Amino acid sequence: MDVMVLLLLTGGLFLGWSLGANDAANVFGTAVGTRMVSFTKAAMICSVFVILGAVISGAGTSNTLGKLGAIDTLSASFVAAIAAALTVYVMTHLGLPVSTSQAIVGAIVGWNLHSGSPTDVSVLIKIVGTWIACPILAGLVAMILYKVTVPSLRLARLHLLHLDALTRLALIIAGAFGAYSLGANNIANVMGVFVAANPLEALDVGRLFSLSGIQQLFLLGGLAIALGVFTYSKKVMLTVGADLMPLSPVAAWIVVMSHSIVLFLFASQGLEALLARSGLPTIPLVPVSSTQAVVGAMLGLAILKGGGGINFGVLVRIASGWVTTPFIALVICFASLSVLRNFFE
Amino acid sequence: MFMKKKLSLFSKSRALEAEIEEFLQKLSDSALTFQSAVAAYLRDGATNEFELMVQQLGELESRDDALRRSIETQLYRQTLIPESRGDVLGLLETLDQVHGLMEAGLYALSIEKPLIPEPFVPHFQDLVEACVHSVDHLVLASRAFFTNIDEVSEHLQRVMHFEKEADKAGTILKRAIFESDLDLARKMHLKSFAEYIDDVADGTEDVADRLSIYAIKRAI
Numbered sequence: 001m002d003v004m005v006l007l008l009l010t011g012g013l014f015l016g017w018s019l020g021a022n023d024a025a026n027v028f029g030t031a032v033g034t035r036m037v038s039f040t041k042a043a044m045i046c047s048v049f050v051i052l053g054a055v056i057s058g059a060g061t062s063n064t065l066g067k068l069g070a071i072d073t074l075s076a077s078f079v080a081a082i083a084a085a086l087t088v089y090v091m092t093h094l095g096l097p098v099s100t101s102q103a104i105v106g107a108i109v110g111w112n113l114h115s116g117s118p119t120d121v122s123v124l125i126k127i128v129g130t131w132i133a134c135p136i137l138a139g140l141v142a143m144i145l146y147k148v149t150v151p152s153l154r155l156a157r158l159h160l161l162h163l164d165a166l167t168r169l170a171l172i173i174a175g176a177f178g179a180y181s182l183g184a185n186n187i188a189n190v191m192g193v194f195v196a197a198n199p200l201e202a203l204d205v206g207r208l209f210s211l212s213g214i215q216q217l218f219l220l221g222g223l224a225i226a227l228g229v230f231t232y233s234k235k236v237m238l239t240v241g242a243d244l245m246p247l248s249p250v251a252a253w254i255v256v257m258s259h260s261i262v263l264f265l266f267a268s269q270g271l272e273a274l275l276a277r278s279g280l281p282t283i284p285l286v287p288v289s290s291t292q293a294v295v296g297a298m299l300g301l302a303i304l305k306g307g308g309g310i311n312f313g314v315l316v317r318i319a320s321g322w323v324t325t326p327f328i329a330l331v332i333c334f335a336s337l338s339v340l341r342n343f344f345e
Numbered sequence: 346m347f348m349k350k351k352l353s354l355f356s357k358s359r360a361l362e363a364e365i366e367e368f369l370q371k372l373s374d375s376a377l378t379f380q381s382a383v384a385a386y387l388r389d390g391a392t393n394e395f396e397l398m399v400q401q402l403g404e405l406e407s408r409d410d411a412l413r414r415s416i417e418t419q420l421y422r423q424t425l426i427p428e429s430r431g432d433v434l435g436l437l438e439t440l441d442q443v444h445g446l447m448e449a450g451l452y453a454l455s456i457e458k459p460l461i462p463e464p465f466v467p468h469f470q471d472l473v474e475a476c477v478h479s480v481d482h483l484v485l486a487s488r489a490f491f492t493n494i495d496e497v498s499e500h501l502q503r504v505m506h507f508e509k510e511a512d513k514a515g516t517i518l519k520r521a522i523f524e525s526d527l528d529l530a531r532k533m534h535l536k537s538f539a540e541y542i543d544d545v546a547d548g549t550e551d552v553a554d555r556l557s558i559y560a561i562k563r564a565i
Contacts, residue, residue, distance in 0.1 A: 034427045160433075160491045160563075161358040161365075164426045248563070249428060 005199050008074045009217075011081030013224040016190040018088060019100055020050070020228020023186065023290040025236040026259055027178030030252035031171040032237040036164075039234050045172065046179040046233075047226035053183025053267075054191075054222035055215050060269040060285035061188035062195050062214070067123045069108040070196035076115070077193040079340060080107040083333035084189070087325060096317070098325050099289035100189040102131065106326030108193065110333030114341075130286040131322050134262055135296025142258040142300035149254060167249045174256040181263035183222055188287040191221035251301055258297035263290060292318055361419050365491060368412040368437065369484050372444055375405045376480035379447040383454070383473045383542070387466045391458050399451045406441075406448050413437045432559040436487060439555060443480060443548040450541040459534050462525070468518035472542050475514050479507035479549040486556055490563070497560040504553040511546030515539050 024046050031037035071077045084103035091098035105127055112119045158166065200213035211219065247255065265271065265283050275282045295318065382398035389395070416437060420430050461469065486500035518539045522532050 035424045036427060154493075154495060157493045159358070159362045160426060160429060161362050162355065165355050165358045 002199070005074065008078040009194060009220065011078040011085065012190050012194055012221060015081055015085050015088075015100060015104075016221045016224030017228035017231075018085065019182075019186055019190060020047075020225035020230075021232035022228075022236055023182055024050075024179070024225075024229040024233040026290045026294045027182060027256055028171075028175045029237045030247070030249070030256065031168075031175060032234070034249065034252075036168050036249065037172055037175070039237065041172075042175060042237070043229050043233070045176050046229050049176045049179035050183035050225045050229070051219065051222035053180035053185075054187035054218040054225070055183075055211075057180075057184035057267055057269065058187035058191075058218045058221075059214065060272065061185055061267050061287045062192040062218075064123065064127065064285050065104065065108060065188050065192035065287065066195055067120060068105065068127065069112040069117060069119065071108065071111050071193050072196050074194065074197045074199060075340075076111055076337065077197050079336050080104070080111050080193045080333050081190075083107040083110060083336055084329050086332055087329040091321075091325060091328065096321065096324070098321060099131075099292060101186065101287040101289050102322060102325035103329040104189045104192065104287070106329030107333040109326065110330040111337065113330070114334050114337040126284045127286050128322065130266060130284050130288055131292070134266065134288040135292045135299070135318065137265070138258045138262045138293040138296035139300030139303065141261050142254050142297035143304055145254045145257055146251075146301060146304055149250065153250065164249070167253060170253050171249065171256065174253055174260060178256050178260035178263070181260045181267060182290055183225065185263040185267035186287055186290065187218050187221050187225075190224065191217045192287070247298070247301070254301065255294055255297040258300070259290065259293040262293045262296075263288065357419075357423060358425070361416065361425070362491075364412050364416050364419075365437075366488075368409055368416065368440075369488055371405050371409045371412070372440055373481060373484045375402055375409075375444055375447055376477045376484075378402045378405065379451060379480075379545075380473055380477045382451050383469065386454050387461060387469055391455060396455060399455045402448055402451055406444050409441060409444055413441055429559070429563060432562060435555060436490065436552070436559060439548075439552040440483070440487060443483070443545060443552060446541075446545045446548045447480075450538075450545065453538065453541050457534070459538055460531075461535065461538075462527070464525075465518060465521060465535065468514060468521055469539070469542070472511055472514040472518055472539065475507050475511035476542055476545040476549075479504050479511060479546045482507065483549045483552055483556075486553065490556060490560060494560055494563050497556065501553045501557055501560075504549050508546045508550040508553075511543055515543040515546075 024043070028037065028042035028046055032039050032042045071080055081104075084100065084107045087103040087106065088098050088100055105124075109119055109124070111117070153163065194217055195214060198213050198217050200216045202210055202212050203216060204210045266286050266288050268283075269285065272282045272285060299315075378398050378401050382395055382402065385392065385395045385398065417434055420426065420433065426433060482500045482503035486497050486504060489496035489500055519536055522535045522539070525532070527535070
């Protein structure tokens with residue numbers, strides 16, 4: 001691979017690393033934070049399934065971002081990725097809620113404005129609508145799972161220790177599913193902007209299987225996410241685990257499963273095809289915020305318990321992020337592209 | 346290999362479940378031994394039969410101590426039930442204290458050998474009966490804490506009921522002792538035995554208070 005190509009891909013790879021460092025905690029935070037699963041085991045499972053999700057099911061959400069704006073040069077893709085990364089960094093530094101999914105969309109619209117390409121408003125509305133639907137849907141799924149799981153466990157009358165052993169296993173399975181869904185849904189944030197300008201050729205691995213250029217791109221993104229998981233996510237997992245501790249392990253499993261189901265729904269091309277064949281309305285394939293899915297699921301459980309302890313300030317902050325994050329990324333991307341163009345001209 | 350590991354995960358928890366069950370069963374057996382020993386003492390005094398039961402209760406208590414330590418070690422070594430581990434340890438330790446109170450009562454009878462006048466015998470029997478019922482329901486509540494959380498509060502209500510019965514029986518007994526013609530030294534001596542036995546019921550109440558909080562915490 002050309003060194004220059006790899007260098008330009010670093011924008012996306014950095015986003016991937018940051019995603020792995022932060023969002024792995026959403027799928028394995030409770031299990032690791034409560035020491036029910038060791039960090040090494042969680043990181044291994046998370047990395048493998050994130051890569052599988054990205055390579056096997058990552059195309060759907062990337063196509064949607066492509067419809068919003070197909071950035072056709074590698075250098076512009078690099079600028080868009082860096083603009084999104086910078087937005088995530090600045091907002092995290094300011095302590096504001098931020099999502100990579102929202103930052104990358106802002107950056108793509110910034111490129112559209114700069115290059116004079118039209119922004120498909122219907123696609124944009126679909127994306128923003130999905131962001132709003134994501135935490136709501138996660139909350140609803142959590143409520144349903146709670147209503148099914150808790151009475152079933154009561155009926156099963158499992159011994160506390162048996163329940164503990166089952167919960168460990170369930171947290172590992174939910175974590176693996178969550179990692180797969182995260183890879184499938186969020187790889188578009190990492191590598192989506194490079195799809196249109198992808199320079200990688202299809203590759204045959206022996207006679208076993210072949211990887212298309214896009215799949216290689218997603219594999220690289222997946223590896224970057226895995227690197228983020230191994231190098232930086234432990235601290236975040238321990239913090240998230242401690243924050244979620246007021247939830248019992250069963251409730252934590254419900255939260256992880258709800259998050260994973262929602263991310264999977266918004267990423268699965270198979271499900272989309274199935275719904276279309278059955279004449280049902282399809283679910284848009286859009287990269288959504290993993291953290292907001294977790295918050296939505298936790299809110300769903302809080303509502304079931306009577307709504308006590310809900311911090312409405314958090315809700316307002318999340319909603320404000322739907323506007324501020326893409327706007328800041330748009331401005332940074334537009335400004336960076338303008339500076340670069342003036343510099344080269 | 347995964348299935349093997351999964352099976353070993355459950356077999357470990359099964360072995361520990363069996364130890365917890367044995368711990369509770371030993372406490373229940375101890376309550377019955379305590380009742381039989383006090384009945385034997387009230388009937389015939391400190392006979393060999395009574396001393397044998399005192400020894401039996403001591404052995405049950407030692408076995409429960411060993412079980413408690415083994416359970417505690419395994420819970421920490423295998424990092425099991427992280428969110429309830431502290432509560433389980435607290436429960437086992439306070440249950441062990443109830444065990445200790447029964448043992449202390451029997452040892453006091455064995456060492457001090459008080460002469461209990463006939464009119465007080467039915468009052469002592471009532472007191473012991475209420476205490477043993479209280480321990481029995483505490484064991485049931487503790488078992489429910491591990492297996493069926495919904496039943497805990499029902500058993501705890503029974504513990505509270507029998508603790509109150511024990512308090513009433515203890516008050517009647519002490520009143521009868523101090524209204525008798527015995528000299529003050531014997532009155533004080535007999536009163537201390539009423540208190541030894543009543544302490545068992547008070548001990549069950551302390552554990553019940555903790556257990557009701559643990560049960561609320563376990564509810565999802």
